[in-house]
Amino acid sequence: MNKQRIAIDMDEVMADFLSKAIQTYNQEFNASISLDDQQGKHFVESVPEAHLSEVRLYPYRPSFFRDLQIMKDCKEVVTELAGKYELFIVSAAMEFPNSLKDKREWLEEHFSFIHWQNIVLCGDKSIINADFLIDDHSKHLVNFVGEPLLFTAPHNINENRFKRVNDWQEVGNLLL
């Protein structure tokens, strides 16, 4: 029997985009936003109107995605999942042309056991043919052909339409 296939999102699931955004913002605007302020909202909602245009450009900056931290327990659980499932990393990166190479290189550095054939940079994830999709964005989960799993992030804590995994330990408990 073929292995089941899991599609895994990158930002806020494997890679800690939010912490880098907060850190960059605090540094450049001499501010003191904390992760705890983010519950129930998107990062741009914590930022004064006057700073929005600059903050919205973060993901367009060359190298912005290249040094993101790996989410807690992600490496260990993904390594174990790779033995039991066929894994595809699926990131809606196409909006940000400078992120494409960064994301490819980030995966090569931290998850070298994932072959380039199993990396997908896209926009609309309804194009993805897999058994599971682990993602923090409900817009990607809602039209997914397989079983959607919502990975908890501050912006999605009030979403209740999907089975939820709060962290990588929970992903492991569910799928391993």
Next chain:
Amino acid sequence: MNKQRIAIDMDEVMADFLSKAIQTYNQEFNASISLDDQQGKHFVESVPEAHLSEVRLYPYRPSFFRDLQIMKDCKEVVTELAGKYELFIVSAAMEFPNSLKDKREWLEEHFSFIHWQNIVLCGDKSIINADFLIDDHSKHLVNFVGEPLLFTAPHNINENRFKRVNDWQEVGNLLL
């Protein structure tokens, strides 16, 4: 009813990679390979052993994919298809990190009506969920979930496992 979805490959289907490779090779090695010499084989098979290592690096060169010519009638037929189908451009670009941004920009320049949400840069195309896949590589067609259409290229003229479209006029005749 939802529109049917067509996934369309880039190199040798929308974009003329082969002509650029031949032209580059002839220029740099003072050679005179022609497109007519390519029937039934891959480009690397027309090149002397001693030049192979250099030729294999072409797709890794920054900007190599940025100025490819559009295949004959492609723009016109894709424009018409966009009115009747949901189109996704799906390129197995992940092997070549420098091609990722080039391909995104090439599409933006020549096919600006195709939204970034509908661009997919990947490796293994069995991850693609669509009704049709137009591709010159049988390795991508063989595990595709929908109806595979083999787009004729010199290297695939002896392939007979798939319905074949010889050019964009034939794609139009079949799907419009």
